[in-house]
Amino acid sequence: MDAEKFDKVVLDLLYDELDELTRASAIRHLEQSGRAKALYSELRATREVGALPLVEPPDDLEAKILEAEERARAGRPLHQRLGTLVSIVAGYAMRPQLGMAAVLLLMVGSSLLFLRVRPAEPSSVQVTERGVPESEKDTVAVVPAPAAAVPGREDLTARRERSRTSDAPRATEPVEKAPTKEEAKAASAGLAAADRPAPAARAERDSLYGRGDDSVAPAPPAAAGAGVVAAPTAAFDEATGEAEPRDDCEVTLPRYEAALARAASQIERNRARWGAADCYARLGRIESARTAYKALLGAPAYADRAKAALAALPEPAVVAAAPASPSPKAAKAAPPEAPAGPSAAASATKPPAAAEQ
């Protein structure tokens, strides 16, 4: 350091405002230069001796200042108070701890968006499948269908089966053929009837089977007159396997008899007896049919129809004296003479449920 540079930094050296390197350099120059040493000594002595002593301020000055400060704060306008409030809130909001907490909260919250519901355990999956047991389907399939000759009757039966098992998955059913409009209508009517109350559903079902409609399936007069197809209740259907056509009496008769044996109420007993009587008549067991119809004469709901059916039955003497009927099969095959007109048949096909209920 030379004398010129020392003169520039001598005051900084005097008031200790130099950095370490410059100060060391200045002190080295001070030790080597007499002029610099004399200059520095004069300035240091002047500063030490000529330092002005500080005067103590009045004792109440601080109190006055704080009092003035309180008054000033109280008299501030609203926007300045709001500014102070915002400054306070912002001061806290800008703290690193709050910032870190906010970032953490943001990360946790955003991670929730990416969480997916895990697939449930296989054991917790419950699938309810309704349908007809395979064994019953087989039974239905092996039953000889005498009414197969009636066009469209088999389809209706199968469709009825499908309507009963409507909850089963239909995707597995093979597409047999495109249904006609009438079939579709009948099928939709059958499906709708499955959901309706019992009387309405039974009526629909009867119409589906052509009961009372000669154009579709002309029922035998005996059967029509006996009212075998009169719609039973759901419990009766279940007991007797009502899904089978009434002319399959070889199959349904044992069911009627079983239902008759275990019927809990008089109503069910009467229905089972009515069905059994009809089957007796179809199978040529006239005496059994007559006995059953006579037993129904005591039931108000069946009395008229039983009476009509009795009248329709061939006389025992005629049956016994008739040499023209060589076998029961021939007697069965030969349709009995219609004892009653359409009105009687119509009245016979009327479901007794309404009268009973």
Place this chain on the structure above:
Amino acid sequence: MAEATGAATDEALMLRYQRGDRSAFAELVRRHKKPLYNFVLRHLRSTGAAEDVTQETFLRVVQRAAEFKHEARFSTWLYTIARNLSIDHGRKMKHRKHASLDQAGNDGSSRPLLEVVPDARPEGDASRAAEWTDMRRSIVDAVEALPDDQREVFLLREVANLPFKEIADVTGIPENTVKSRMRYALERLRTALSDFEEYARALR
């Protein structure tokens, strides 16, 4: 708000006061009232005026607390306010033709500066005490005789204890100019003290 105020810097205290901590402001007053009062007192040469200006300076700090930027030094801001207020007050006093520093003030609240300066004379023989009194008077006279710009820098450096860089910020002049003025002020003071034995002892 119960943070320690003793070790906090002026800027940290001011930040706390901006957030509503009044104790921080009280600590700032406690720290700066004495040098600020002395700076204004040497500047205005009146105790009453010095008290008013000191109080007004802190009041300005309260009113403009929201404007304080933390990049700046609080002391620089405080003495800038005090300097401006002192200049304004000095102009008003000139219009009123106040008496000189060593004469009693007309309002009764002002006393000659030498009467309020603490007497720290050394104990010993009477001749040395008398020399101390004379030297003290010479120092005050020399400071009072300084040009305003030199006296201002001298007071900011010696009384307010501001670094040269901050003095430059307060006065609005270059730092080298501040040092030059300080150098001239010290030269004048050295000349005023050269006849005293105390000064000679300090030279040794």
